[in-house]
Amino acid sequence: MPDSEKQELSRLTDYRRYTYAVASVMAMAIFFVSWLFRHPHDLFIAIGYPVFSVVYGVSCVMLIHGRVRLRLLEVGLVSLMAVIVLSRLAWHFIVGEPFGDNLMPLISGHYWAVGVLIVLAFIALGFKAGMAVAVVAFSFSALLATGASLSCAVGEPADCSNAMYFLRIHLFLLALLALTSSGTLLRDQTFAAIARAQVLEKLNVTDRLTSLANRYGAIRYLEKNTGNTSQQEQPLSVTLVNVDHFRRINHTHGRDTGDLVITRIGELLSEVMGLQGLVARWGSDEFLVIRPGDDQGEALHRAEHCRWRMEHTPIAGLAVTASFGVAQYDTEQGIDDVLCRADQGLAQARANGRNVVAAAPEQRPPPHSFRRREREDLPAV
Ligand SMILES: Nc1nc2c(ncn2[C@@H]2O[C@H](COP(=O)(O)OP(=O)(O)OP(=O)(O)O)[C@@H](O)[C@H]2O)c(=O)[nH]1
Structure with a gap:
């Protein structure tokens, strides 16, 4: 409790x-x-x-x-x-x-x-x-x-x-x-x-495996905190984290080890990034970190620290790395925009060879509703 x-x-x-x-x-x-x-x-x-x-x-x-x-x-x-x-x-x-x-x-x-x-x-x-x-x-x-x-x-x-x-x-x-x-x-x-x-x-907002917030919980948190952001004019950043070559871990060490790796990464992210904000499991091997109060520079710095920790800490006895995409919320553009840009940042990090932190590109991606994706992912009741 x-x-x-x-x-x-x-x-x-x-x-x-x-x-x-x-x-x-x-x-x-x-x-x-x-x-x-x-x-x-x-x-x-x-x-x-x-x-x-x-x-x-x-x-x-x-x-x-x-x-x-x-x-x-x-x-x-x-x-x-x-x-x-x-x-x-x-x-x-x-x-x-x-x-x-x-x-x-x-x-x-x-x-x-x-x-x-x-x-x-x-x-x-x-x-x-x-x-x-x-x-x-x-x-x-x-x-x-x-x-x-x-x-x-x-x-x-x-x-x-x-x-x-x-x-x-x-x-x-x-x-x-x-x-x-x-x-x-x-x-x-x-x-x-x-x-x-x-x-x-x-149960609706919690991921069963990691006990972190799930995608729906993350969206709810974002909606709540971006309301505050426009009122208080404090920055808010999001970081999308993807475990590098996670499929190989499952393939080589079994799904139980894969589960353990996901759980441990959730714990590590919460320890390094989650004290003042939210760490959620966004989907299979992806996590979303939301930090009210952090601008893009601070979020990049924190993501780099976390990437370094992961690189130098065996996770479930394995060497595991991750890629990070960082974006700052823009009150004019809304939640879908910041999520799309974090996704673009992550794509950039993966294109740069993985185990890398990358900022969202200046040019905006075409609009895409993450909230719609999130509702499609919910199990039928
Ligand atoms: N053990 C375990 N595996 C999962 C879970 N959810 C999804 N997966 C697996 O995670 C894998 C994700 O694969 P990809 O999206 O290709 O990711 P990847 O292998 O890390 O590839 P890159 O992202 O390109 O580095 C798939 O094989 C899924 O079956 C889970 O809860 N537990």
Whole structure:
């Protein structure tokens, strides 16, 4: 994975860690305030809330410290919240006073927490795990409410009106579950589609053998950078590189060695020429080097240095040389023109006996679209 993508992912993880840390601090504050203003006989709050408060405090430190895996902490935080919310709900039904006047405080004060649990589970855990937590929370809550409303069936009118309240609350929870789950599914599918598109996009512009940009990637880079060139008026040069007598290498040493030579030459070009620009595999044994910021003189100098390195460095154990054609981009003439002139420079280098660097001729070649060639070279999808 490229460094820029790693940085992006790490920034996203940090963002999530800090968001959960803020949520944990808020949970601590809620527990503390509830504990301060608790009913004197409410043992659940008196004993449970200080414990929960400490656990959320510890989670907050772990989140900020960053040592424990984020996914583990997410599962832990949602599970903890589920335990607190559902056990408090069970306490209301089983241990608490009979509903009477307490029904409305129970409904307004506690079912919102079940709703928040459902939403949080989807946000933090994604569709599948979120759905599991939401279904457990909803079923548990519905079971408790059904148990408390059973006496309605044997003719307790007060319990029947309670049952209606519970029914409305659970319909609301069901709607929340449906909305949040479909929203999360949409989010997850959108992210997956974006990730797939990015992979395809990368494959589309990358040469399989060398992992350098391919011809399409080089054209895209040129189009992007020549836009900048006209705006900033900085020069841009391209160098077309062709391996001398490459067919012989394949013929004498086999295609695997040929592949290795191509890969090593790509690495050497990237090392010498590619730090500030792009090295692409233009086609079989041809490479294109694009250097924003270099005028023709600088590009010729760099190409000569690279030619010299190749001549004096065994590549895959073989003596390999290459020919170089250099041209500077002309804002008036466009991309096809600079590519044609680099091609003419390369032809000149080969005519001069190969293992040579040559500049593009002064006279312009007839117009020819490299971009059309590049699209013809793309495999049919
Ligand atoms: N090993 C290997 N060979 C390839 C690959 N792509 C193209 N080739 C071969 O590269 C050779 C290129 O041949 P030519 O274009 O005649 O180039 P050359 O032999 O260097 O001749 P000059 O350019 O005139 O010096 C062909 O034999 C192709 O089959 C590849 O990915 N791997």
